[in-house]
Amino acid sequence: MKKLIALLALASLANLAAAADVVGNAKAAENKVSMCIGCHGIPGYKATFPEVYQVPMLGGQSAQYIQNALMAYKKGDRNMPTMHGIAASLSEQDMADIAAYYSQQK
Amino acid sequence: MKKIFAGVAFLLSTSVFMHAQAAGNIAAGEAAVKKYSCAACHGADFHSPTTPDIPRLAGQPQDYLQHALIAYQRGASGPNGRNNAVMGGLAKSLSHQEIQDIAAYLHSLPTTLVLRK
Numbered sequence: 001m002k003k004l005i006a007l008l009a010l011a012s013l014a015n016l017a018a019a020a021d022v023v024g025n026a027k028a029a030e031n032k033v034s035m036c037i038g039c040h041g042i043p044g045y046k047a048t049f050p051e052v053y054q055v056p057m058l059g060g061q062s063a064q065y066i067q068n069a070l071m072a073y074k075k076g077d078r079n080m081p082t083m084h085g086i087a088a089s090l091s092e093q094d095m096a097d098i099a100a101y102y103s104q105q106k
Numbered sequence: 107m108k109k110i111f112a113g114v115a116f117l118l119s120t121s122v123f124m125h126a127q128a129a130g131n132i133a134a135g136e137a138a139v140k141k142y143s144c145a146a147c148h149g150a151d152f153h154s155p156t157t158p159d160i161p162r163l164a165g166q167p168q169d170y171l172q173h174a175l176i177a178y179q180r181g182a183s184g185p186n187g188r189n190n191a192v193m194g195g196l197a198k199s200l201s202h203q204e205i206q207d208i209a210a211y212l213h214s215l216p217t218t219l220v221l222r223k
Contacts, residue, residue: 053169054169060162062162077189078182079187
C-alpha cells in the first residue's frame with residue numbers, strides 16, 4: 001500500500017513536471033502564428049473537404065482545447081491533411097504558445 | 107447551348123436545395139441539445155465549458171459546427187474525421203437533421219469568440 005501511494009505521488013509529480021515544461025507564452029507565438037492566419041485570420045475563409053465550412057474562430061477559445069486539438073491533428077485523432085501538415089511541424093512548446101496566443105485574444 | 111442552360115438551371119436548383127437543407131431549426135436545436143445533455147460539458151450558455159479541454163461552441167460558424175459533428179460521426183479513419191471518446195459516441199446517435207438543428211442553435215448564441223490575426 002505504501003508503495004502504491006509512493007508511486008501515485010511520484011506519478012503526480014511527474015505529471016506536474018510535464019505540465020510545467022510546456023507553459024504557453026503568447027508573446028513567443030507571434031512568430032509562430034504565420035501558418036495560422038492565412039485561414040484563421042480571414043473572415044469567412046472556408047475549408048472545402050469533404051464538407052464546405054467556415055474555419056472555426058480561435059480567439060478566446062480555451063488554451064487547453066486548442067493545444068489538445070493541435071495534438072490530435074498531429075497524432076491523427078483528427079484526420080485532416082492541412083492541419084496535420086501544420087501540427088506535425090509544431091513542438092509541444094509551439095502548441096502551448098499558439099494556444100496561449102489565441103486564448104488571450106478578445 | 108440548351109444543354110448548358112439545363113446544366114446551369116440544374117446547378118442552381120441543387121444549390122438552392124442544399125441551402126435550404128443546411129438551414130437547420132434553432133428551436134429544434136435547443137430541444138436536441140437538452141435531449142443529449144450537451145450543456146453538461148459545454149456549459150449552459152455553451153460558452154463556459156466545465157473543464158478547459160472542452161471547447162466554447164456558442165457563435166461558431168454554423169457550417170463548422172455541422173462539419174465537426176459529422177467528423178465525429180465519421181471517425182478519424184474517414185476523410186477529415188475525428189476520434190473522441192465522448193463525442194464519437196454522442197455524434198453517432200444524431201440524425202442528420204439533429205446535427206443541422208444543433209448547429210443552427212449553437213451558432214445563434216451570443217459569444218465573445220473572435221476571428222483575428
